[in-house]
Amino acid sequence: MSQTAETPPEAAPQRSVRVVLLGLMIAMLLAMLDNMIIGTAMPTIVGELGGLNHLSWVVTAYTLATAASTPIWGKLGDMYGRKGIFMTSIVLFLAGSALSGLSQSMDQLIAFRAIQGLGAGGLIVGVMAIIGDLIPPRERGKYQGMMAGVMALAMIGGPLVGGTITDNWGWRWSFYINLPLGAVALAMIYIVLHLPKKRVQARIDYLGAGLLTVGITALVLLTTWGGTQYGWASAQIIGLLVLGVVAIAAFIWAETRAKEPVMPLHIFRNRNFSLISLIGFLVGFVMFGAMTFLPLYQQTVQGASATNSGLLLLPMLLAMMVVSLIAGRVTTQSGRYKIFPIIGGGLITVGLYLLSTMDTGTTRFMSGVYMAVLGAGMGFLMQITMLVAQNSVEMKDIGVGSSSATLFRTIGGSFGVSLFGALFTHHVQSTMTELGGSAGSKAIGAGAQLDPARIAHLPAEVRDAYLHAVSNGTHTVFLWGAVISIVGFVAAWFVKEIPLRGAPQAPGDDKADQDDAPEALHPVEAI
Structure with a gap:
């Protein structure tokens, strides 16, 4: 590959950088808010379009496309320039949103959601990579609170906004609402964002991209269908497992021979990057599992309103946002960060264990305290993992990093929801059979979940059995989550504290940890 070297542009005014960051945060909000809004609108969508048996594919198509396209967007940004590739992903996401709103059948909606997911794969990666270009790692910590705030806003506001839009304007506006937000983000980024232009002569690694897409798709489908649509020992699941393993093995082989690999394997030679990737996987695994089953427990066992499901998570989300902001500030001022993954891993383990102790008598206050502990742990890890990952690769690999x-993290979330879902369903069904007898088995014959309206009309014995079943199911999910999170806690102890780029070095620092430190390249100084 040949590339023309250009000197970085002069530092942009802080006001311009803030405008760029605002545009980036809007783009991130688009990706995070979408699934939260759509989840609330799905019952209405199914009622109008039909196709209840295809309901899961509305989410799966989006998730698959996002996961498969994520590394490709990162590599394209490294090769052809971050700004144009990022704006392309926004346009693709908005096109998918508009088409989804125009859908006339469930099949069309699934196809258009896949287009939306392809664009979403570039949104979050683009935000992280552009911030990596603009702001040195030493200064990047103070912007973590902003990103955590966007995540909290999406998780809290998404269900409320989705319900309001669906009730007053119709479900199609759940997709159309993305268009004005996306237009604002596009305008801000086009006008204000200035990055070095790249001219490259290189072939895209189509073989690697294809093999990676096949491998990711097979593994996501395996965890999505396993134990639900197909048995774990079924030919379909075993076939997906074999296909996924073979495709990933072939991908690794192809990447060792590609001139411009879509995911350069040398980045995994850095111990910090490999460890932080493992920790990120586990964070996604337990976080998305918790986000899925906490509202179910509170709505079913504690009798909370489904309309306020976003507000039920407020203790966890506020703790995550505040702790992330504090950790970012401390990292910026001290340059120290190793302690945060360790504390975060420990708090996540404790928080999940506390949540596993909840039963039918646990008060909302106590469950809120337990969620706050879990949220604090996630706050120590959510953005620090990305900071360490970016600091562990050379600037030319910031996109793929x-x-x-x-x-x-995305694959971890997919695995977590699927595997926890299988555990939850198994324990709910077994508990209902044990406590409710034939009446209990019949009550959940169509599935392991009942909405609050149906629960209220169940016979008293069956209703009590179902509350205990859900409590038992969430106990199992969170207990296993605590056990799995121990791996992340242990891995955090082995992360080496490499000086952050952009940080003033003390005498002797330039000799420390050279084996793990990436090549000293300077990011674009924007502030």
Whole structure:
């Protein structure tokens, strides 16, 4: 590959950088808010379009496309320039949103959601990589609170906004609402964002991209269908497992021979990057599992309103946002960060264990305290993992480094929801059979979940059995989550504290940890 070297542009005014960051945060909000809004609108969508048996594919198509395209967007940004590739992903996401709103059948909606997911794969990766270009790692910590705030806003506001839009304007506006937000983000980024232009002569690694897409798709489908649509020992699941393993093995082989690999394997030679990728995978695994089953427990066992499901998570989300902001500030001022993954891993383990102790008598206050502990742990890890990942690769690999870290978290979330879902369903069914007898088995014959309206009309014995079943199911999910999170806690102890780029070095620092430190390249100084 040949590339023309250009000197970085002069530092942009702080006001311009803030405008760029605002545009980036809007783009990130688009990706995070979408699934939260759509989840609330799905019952209405199914009622109008039909196709209840295809309901899961509305989410799966989006998730698959996002996961498969994530590393490709990162590599394209490294090769052809971050700004144009990022704006392309926004346009693709908006096109998918508009088409989804125009859908006339469930099949069309699934196809258009896949287009939306392709664009979403570039949104979060683009945000992280552009921030990596603009702001040195030493200064990047103070912007973590902003990103955590966007995540909290999406998780809290998404269900409320989705319900309001669906009730007053119709479900199609759940997709159309993305268009004005996306237009604002596009305008801000087009006008204000200035990055070095790249001219490259290189072939895209189509073989690697294809093999990676096949491998990711097979593994995501395996965890999505396993134990639900197909048995774990079924030919379909075993076939997906074999296909996924073979495709990933072939991908690794292809990447060792590609001139411009879509995911350069040399980035995994850095111990910090490999460890932080593992930790990110586990964070996604337990976080998305918790986000899925906490509202179910509170709505079913504690009798909370489904309309306020976003507000039920407020203790966890506020703790995550505040702790992330504090950790970012401390990192910026001290340059120290190793302690945060260790504390975060410990708090996540404790928080999940506390949540596993909840039963039918646990008060909302106590469950809120337990969620706050879990949220604090996630706050120590959510952005620090990306910071360490970006600091562990050379600047020319910042895109693939960001996309790889995002990919591991995404895959972890997919695995977590699917595997926890299988555990939850099994324990709910077994408990209902044990406590409710034939009446209990019949009550959940169509599935392991009942909405609050149906629960209220169940016979008293069956209703009590179902509350205990859900409590038992969430106990199992969170207990296993605590056990799995121990791996992340242990891995955090082995992360080496490499000086952050952009940080003033003390005498002797230039000799420390050279084996793990990436090549000293300077990011674009924007502030």
